[in-house]
Every structure is written in C-alpha cells, then in structure tokens.
Amino acid sequence: MRNELRRLIFLLLPAGIFFAGFFLLPMARLFFIGGSGKTGWAAYAAILTDSNYFNSLLSTLAVAAATTAATLIISGISGVFLQRNRFPGNGMLVAMLTFPLAFPGVVIGFMVIMLAGRQGLIGQVTQALTGEKLVFAYTLSGLFMGYVYFSIPRTILTVMAAAEKLDPKLEEAARSLGASPWRVVLDVIIPGLKPAFISAGAICFATAVGAFGTAFTLAAKINVLPMVIYTEFTLSANIAMAAALSFVLGAVTWIVLALARTAAGSSVAAAG
Template identity: 30%
Template sequence: MRRSPPQKLTDYLPIAFPAAMLGLFFVVPFAIMVAVSVFKRVPGGFYEPAFTLANYARFLSPFFGEVLVFSLFLAAFVSAICLLIGVPFTYLLTRLRRGNQVVWLIALLGVLSLSEVIIGFSWSTLLSRTAGLSNLFVWLGLMDRPQSWTPSFGAVLTGLVYQAFPYTVLVLYPAFSRLDPSLMEAARTLGSSPIRAFLNVVLPAMRTTLLATSIIVFIFALGAYLLPQILGRPQHWTLSVLVTDQAIYQSNMPFAAAMAVFLVMASLALVGLSVAISGRKGAGQ
C-alpha cells in the first residue's frame, strides 16, 4: 500500500510541531554557534562580532590534532570492543526463551537508566585502591597489595564500554531476532562447527547491521564528556571536554564554538552514513 504525496498545506500539519521543535532547539542554536565560531576573541574580554576563520585555522595546530586523534581512537576502540562482546552476546540472547530474553533486556534498560555521573563515580570507586576490586584480588591471593586503577586510560575505556554496551545490544537485537535459524542449521548439516558457522554464515548476513551499529556506538563514544573527566587525566580528555574547557575556563567562546560545529557536523555525517547503510539494506531486502 503506497502513500500518496501531500497535496494540500494541511497535509503537513502532523509534522508541523516536530519541525517547529527541531528548528527551535537545534537549527536556531546551531546557527548561533556557527555565527559565534567566526567571531573574534577579545583579549581580556569575551568576543566581538567579526568574520574570521582563525578559529578554524587552529584545527591545524598540534594541540587540536592530539585531542582529535585521541577522541577518534577512543571512540573506535570502544566501538570495536562493544561489537566484539555485543555480537555473540546478542546472538546467544536471541536463542534463549522469551522470558529469559525479557529479563536480560530489562537489566540492560536498567543500565541505561543510570546517569553518566552515577556510572562514573561507581567505576571510580570500583577501580580505587581503598574500596575497589583490587582488594578482592588481594583477598583471593591474586595480588600482593591493593592498587588504584584510576585515573587512567583503562578506566575511561572501561566506563565508556560499560555505558555503550546496552546501546550496542539493543541496536543489534532486532536484526538478530529476525535472523533465519535455518541458516545455522544448514551450516551445521554441512559439517561446520557452531563457531565456524557463526563466523562464516551469521556475521556475513549481518554485515550491514554490524557496520551501522559500529557507527552509532562510535558517535556515542565520540561525544563522551563526564566519564573522561571522572576516570581519566587531562591527556585522556575528549573533544567534548575540550569544548567546555575552552568555553568556560579559557573564556574562548569562538574557538569552542568552532570545535562544537566540527563535532556536530562530524556526528551528522556519521548519522547520515548509518542511515544510508540501513536504507541500502532495506532496499536490498
């Protein structure tokens, strides 16, 4: 059943309110941010209206390059780990009975209900020397004395993986639920082991979903803000943290706005890529 295109102005009324909200809370603030990004910073003050590309020229500086490379590396690392753990986990989850699946999904939604502050300080406690997991390892005889594992890159990575993992599973779950079980049965009948059948049959059938999921998790990790500050050192700060630092503590709003514009445009480009991949998959089906 095909929908006919809008014929009258009143046919657009159902999307009028969402469009107004999008314009009010995204388009207008983003336009202001773009305008501020080309303003000139006033030494000892704030900024004044002007048109300069000096703020964007600072993207070529080693300072911005180091933060950008680290942010991209961290986001890619988080995405890879989430897929490495989430793909087999989600596949096994969809093979469980319906009641057990509901229990696991509720648990994952419970993790999503936690704020980033709670997750950050919880992992900060678990990785601390006084009340952390190292004390359990000492009690088990695996370590000589308790150690502090935060602040560190490993702590930031652990916190981000913990926060992004539920999103990974929830994005993968619908696709794995629709996967035809006869694919695995046919591979097993032809003599493949369960692991080999999973690698050679299931994963190739899910490649577009896996790529779209990796992009979504990458975008999520790229915008990390609180966890790098709570669990890491300044060298572990992401681009989002640098935007806040430049805007509030360095009083350099134009440069902060330029970085924010770059971050938003990069995220939108990745979202568009994910939508294009999903659309191509739907057209292929």
C-alpha cells in the first residue's frame, strides 16, 4: 500500500509541479497584485460597480456566448455532414475549413477589416446595391465574425471525430419506430454528440473570452475585457487594476472549463 502511494505521488509530481508553476503561482500573484493598488481590495469590487469595467465584462461574456452558439451550430451541421458524406473534394473542403488554425489573431482581424472595413468587400457590395456602405469591422459584430472564423476549425474537427463514433444502428432503430428526421436529430444525434458539443463549446467560449490579437486589430469601438486590461496596463499604468481584471478573466475561464469537464467527462481534452 505504501509503495503504491509512493508510486502514485511520483507519477503525479511532474503534473503537480507544472500546475503549480504555470497556474497556481501566477494566479496567486495576480490576485495579490490586484489588491495592492491605491484602492486596495476594492479593485475587485470595482469590476462590478464601475460601469466601464462591468460593461466590458458583460460585452466580453456576450460575444463569447454568441460566438460559442454560432460556432456549435455551424460546426455541428457541417461536421456531421462532412463525416457522413464522402464526395470528390471532401478532403480539400475539410482542409480549407480547418486552415484558419494556422492564422494568428492579428491576421484574422486584418481579414475582417478586408471584408467589413471601410474599404472592405462587404461595404463595396452594399454601396453598389443600396447606395450606403455597410461597415461593422470595428464593432462587436466584427469581433464576433473574427471569433467565429477562428473557432470553427477546432470545433468542426471535434464534431467530426465524435460523429465518426456514433452508432448508426440507433438511428435506424429510431426510424424503424416511426421517428421523423428531426426527431432522429433531436433524440439520437444531438444526445450522442453532447459530450463533444460541451467540450468544444467550453474551449470556444474560453478562447473567445481571452482572445486579444483580433480585438487589438479591430479595437476602434470595441470595449472588451482584454482590451481594457491592455489599456489599464499600458496607457494608465494602473497595474493593480489590470491584475485584478486579469485574475477575474482567468477565473471565469477556469470555471467554464471546470464545469465542462464535469459535464462532459474526459472528452474536454479532445477539443483542444
């Protein structure tokens, strides 16, 4: 028994050291720095009482939630279809859909500008059709577009992997009992893909909450928490407030991932 305990400790020690060094210690350091400013520990309360910080938090969570919902819908439909239907060019299409994995956030932000910016393609088309130029790259809508763009690749891969493991006999049984195509989707396919949806959705949400490169590229009228942290740190030299906001952002991300781990079990790792 003692030998087994020693072996367990020996095996878990590297993971424990890594977890402490790269998560616990940085988060603890951020937490104490956040309470070391002029306002002390009230900096954490200011996140809820100060309208600027609170609105940025709400905007961040809202964009992340909308991104997650849109990504799961698009990737869910596309992933199941591509997994179950083989046709010429299938592999190329999957490669194109997952290609944005290679792009950093700054590049994606620039692509959004090229589409929906002042000189973008969408603006030129809408001006030709309606006489008015549609520009939304520098708003939350543009940020939403960028987040969805880089969230789809990893989500669609997760869905395709999960769809491959679905048992077609369950769907055949449901149809033989008179279930309509929609009932098959709602009662068989979606429940079967639920762990993948939860895990991929958690990763998507956490990534959108903390993404900085795309927001920085588009940050003309965007008030999201990563940009507020950057502004507090660089322009206002308010290191304590930046640390407090960073701690809250990290805590929210960790809570979402922990809840997803509880709901989906070990499948969360597959989403990465």
